[in-house]
Amino acid sequence: MAEGRPYAWSNAWFRWSVVSLVVLTVACFLVGFVVLPSAQRDFTAAGLWAAICRAAGLPANWGVAPPAEDRAHSTAVVLSAAMGARGANDAVGRGATIAVQQCSMCHGAQGATDANAPNLAGQYPEVVIKQLLDYKHGARGGAFMQTLARNLSDQNIDDIARYYDSLPKARTAPARYDQTSAPALVRVGAPLRNIAPCIGCHGGTDHKFGAPWLEGMPKEYLVVQLKDFRTGDRHNDSHAQMRNMTRQMTDAEIERVADFYARREKSEQ
């Protein structure tokens, strides 16, 4: 049989439970917000209240934008799912008109060429949009491309992306990436050096939104880009993912990976 009125201050169980919990909580907060910060000079430099705020996780520069030069090191473009959508016929048509006039000299009339400019045929539209916007706003360097992109409206850029998306890819991916067909770095990366496999993002096991289609890209172009990422000369990868991947890659590995993506299948030779 249960006895007594449960929720009354006169009930010792009630009294002790509430008091103990309150005392425990207050003690925990005192230690966490006052005592421990007092042992850290960077917490206490601006006084007790500032120390408490810091322990609570209040940002020191609440509401203040990070310095502008930090932003210039990466990109301001945020990819949206709409960028990856297939374009309507009129968008493709407008894009084709602009592309033939302004892009075909280097990138080929059908988006592929033997020159060392990247193949754009069948490239994902969000990739083309992001790179053109980055050129336009200076996040990606390149005298030609920056000049050309500066004169393109956002609508022009969107249309160009739709046009290239509508073309057949330079080359489709192999059915399977295995030991005989692909270098280890492409298939499995190098776990001890924090290098993820290429096919984890660029197609193969998964394609991450915003990662370009690489199959059939010119080798020279790939080598230059990978080395630029490695030195940080190219820095428009939003999460620094390519800078992190390439930092540990040797010249020989860059050659091998570029060789793989630029290889010619027997049928193409």
Added chain:
Amino acid sequence: MLRARKLVLAHFWVAFAGFLLAIVLGEWQMYVRSPLHAWVNNPEHYYRSVTAHGTVMAYVLPTLVAMGFGYAITELSLKQPLIGVRWAWAGFGLVVGGTVVAAGTIASGHASVLYTFYPPMLASAFYYIGVVLVVVGSWIWVALMSVNLRAWRKAHPGATVPLAMFGNVTGAYLWAWTSVGAAVEVLVLILPAALGFKDTIDAGLSRVLFSWTLHAIVYFWLMPAYIAFYTIVPRAIGGRLYSDTMGRVAFVLFLVFSMPIGLHHVFADPQVGAGFKFVHAAMTAMVSVPTLLTVFTITASVEIAGRLRGGVGVIGWIKALPWDNPMMLALTFSFVMLGFGGAGGLINMSYQLNESIHNTQWVTGHFHLIFGGAIVIMYFMIAYELWPQLVQCAPLPQGLVKTQLWLWFVGMLVLSMPWHLVGLLGMPRRMAYYDYSDAALQPQAWTVIASTFGGLLLVVSAFLFVYVLARARRAGDAAARPFTFSMTAHPGERTPALLNTFGLWVAMMIGLTVVNYGYPIAQLAMLKDTAVPAIRIGGP
């Protein structure tokens, strides 16, 4: 007399079928990343398997066992027919339907985000919808437990709620509040992005909300095992429960303290203040109190059994214990694993010590030992205990049962001890392969092989478990003896009124959650520009 037999059996069979599938996946994972196998050519397959293993083992198995056991406890301890059987079937349907939807999405490769979701990774919306259905189904169970207890109280004014039902309802209320964190994360942050309405997600806030669920869910998993400790073990080994009140104290302490402590899962996250991390660490230490109370009380109850069997002296009662009784064996194994796992847990919750094992295989070892070991071995015993009631069969073959328990115990230690060791050496978790040819890793290669064989023992044990249950045949009503719970050592013991109710404890649980989580969540929700681009897994 158990009337809702089909209902409970349905819960258990689906739980154990999923368990079998998930354990085979787990063993495959151990094998492909061990030196016995070449690097898995497609790491995505590995993460797909980990997602399925985690989703079934962490969400589906314990939820269904807690629900099925809860329905059985309601009838067996309150001695009244279950109210709301149709609702219970509806809840079961939601859990099964949700499991099928989530499992299908995982199998198709569109949800390899692991069961902890990890935004900004984003799976197909169907995966999250499946998980939400599982949770909603379990909320029906929560409501039914409350309704049934209320009806019983009405019929028995002033009477003390049986301990088994008290623990059961504690588990239900704990789960209801625990699941709110992940539910908010999924509904407010993840689903809008997964459904394509947004392209960014606030990963920091998501992780804090998930931590709300992530730690307390462990205590929801643990509740059926603790109910079995208190209300089945003493009876099964011929002893008496040393203290009924201590059981209630342990249950309500879990209710109050298991919830507002989850930030110790994000010690390495920069978006949460150090002060709050300390408070959560300190309060995590408090959850060891109900566990230590339980170990003390159950050991005392076991001592009573030893002395009733003629054991004398300081050690003599241990020798007199019924060591050939499967329950005695299971309890011992469970406590050994709880001891190791609990000691490891104290390291995980320490703000500084955590740094040395954060995100290493140590953590994998820890939760396999605690959950897969100490808790799941008691799930086995719950099934074995209830089976004669559920299928009205003769007692299960004790030899096979003991073999199964031994295999599980040895297998779990061989699996998880090497993980602890290499975790200390810095081996990261969630890796599809390791480069054993590297001089730094080569000396650790044997540990992964050892774990693979430990896992193999677990697979054999799991199949043996299901075999024992499946071969039990109906032998008529007379076969099953009436089910009883443990008697207490002090039958006249008066239960303090507060330990017969939930109001204060639920209020403390909610109040402490608001104090410990309110500011971090509000701050992160109000901060601008905290969302990051979502990364869709399995293609856009």
